[in-house]
Amino acid sequence: MEWLGIEFAELLPFIMVGFAAQLIDGALGMAFGVISNTLMVSLLGVPPAAASQRVHVVECFTTAVSGISHLIQRNIEKRLFFALLVPGVIGGVAGSTLLANFDGEIVKPFVLAYLAGIGILLLVRGLLYPPKLQQAKHVRVLGLVGGFLDAAGGGGWGPVVTSNLLIQGAEPRKVVGTVSAVEFFLTLTISASFIYHLGWADLAGATLGFLIGGVAAAPLGAFAAKHFSPKLMLILVGTTITLTSAYGIWTTWG
Template structure:
């Protein structure tokens, strides 16, 4: 885990999640549904870039500017759009050439707090009417974060890049296909 990155992502990610959850609770889900395909087009390109990075001779790590804004957008999309923290934040940071094992571990740990903030916001606004969903978000975050960190520490960088790239591409194509098929 990268403590500096964790601190950079935490507050903006939580703030974005709270704003996204509040807007979704007040506006309704129909407004969030149009964000998924837009995000998927972006993450499709990120997935392709990650795959290219896996097969390059030397991965140059570039400084990530505006990581706080990235975290805020990821937290917002995660709450308002029904997902986005992992695809947006993790993929963007890995595509910039950052070490995947640290990125996955750090972003997964931060995601727990982002999910918790989102769930608590929904709970405060909506009450107990959606308690099963809120509990599922919290329990899922508790289970997923340490598993992701454990796997990230055991795999080599090229394997992680290939796995993340393929997963992001498949997820993005699936969402785009479902959107197009729905028209």
Template sequence: MIDFSAISWRDLAPFIAIGFLAQVVDGTVGMGFGVMTNSLLVALGLPGPAASAAVRTAESFTSGISGLSHALQRNVDWSLFGRLVIPGIAGGFIGVWVFTHVGIALMRPVVLVYLAAVGSYLLWRGPRRPQTFRRTRLVGTVGFLGGMLDASGGGGWGPIVTGNLLSQGANPRSVIGTANAAEFFVTVTVLAAFIGTLGLQSVTIAATGLVIGGVVAAPIGAYLVKRLAPRTLIVGVGGALVAIALFGLLALIFAPIPTFPRF
């Protein structure tokens, strides 16, 4: 644990800004908060499990506010929500065990290449294909894999779940809203598992700043999803997936830079 009375706003400010921007992106395209913030914390020298736990701490607050905001904007498909959330929770439990006992070094490049392929397809499809939405398949499997990779990779829920369901032809507004709502329950499950494994050390200065920025930004994404055109949302998700994949692949090349080792 840290002494919160000793935290200065100057220490928090960079992480508040990061949390705000990451949550605006996440709430609008259904992904990005975990990957962006986790990658930054690892790049700044925080160990992988501790960085993932800090992100889960922040997301347990931001995803709850985001999910509530999407529900108030009527962006949530409750039938799809029910098919996602239970498998996602189960996948999250298994993902924590995999990350803390086995590791996922060999899995990450494969997942990143997959995300780049899905993102490229959505970028191609968005402006061309008529917006005729279809019922999604294998939703439970997608939720399970999303939960597992979210725990073990620090932000796999949105890219896996949102990207896959949109590539199947689902309605962008309901997919993004539902994925955000279900993410809260997966995130809280993963956080509880991490605390049980690592203790309360997951609560850091970085996590505190991410919470503040993310909670402030959460309603903005839900508002934008309700008002943006489906084609715009699909292209936005595709672009986010490609950017996340490229960023992740570059992060695998370079060693962490311990700019702020005290975190």
């Protein structure tokens, strides 16, 4: 069966990858890039550079749908949103500028090691200590650092910002929804020049399937974020960060 001149059988694996990655990202506020890259490279045999290109294009759409879905589910906190937005964009621009003159892969293993430690801490906290909600601190600095690392290190906005806000005791569903909403503006800023040079032609084929799956899963992820218990979300976030970071360390240093 063909759809827009493309065999559906060729699109299906990429639809499934986009759906799975965005479902997890929408529910936990992180890991779309890590999970989708991992699945495309390790399971579908996509070259790393091509996988990264597709992720950047698709994220401009999935983060928009995810942000709107979280808004509908009332998972966004206005104060936290604006506190993260401007510093995050500034950090993203700074990281993009640095990346043009410095290899971000050098710092990536250290960021992954840090995230793995954060993941373990969150997992233990979720298992042993029910979260005590309190106001998050140093949010603007966190947004600046998260935006910078996301651009310079090739990803990390969700894991860095979401995990730190959760460790401070912020309400999980509000953190996930707000961080996901801000990510749209961050992704758009970082990817603007890349999309300009890439054009829209790359949306054909595999990237189209990736886009379909990701957009379809975005509302479901937002719904899950609203209805998961805080304890379960901490456990899932901790497990996700630990596993994806450990895989990244293994592929980088292995």
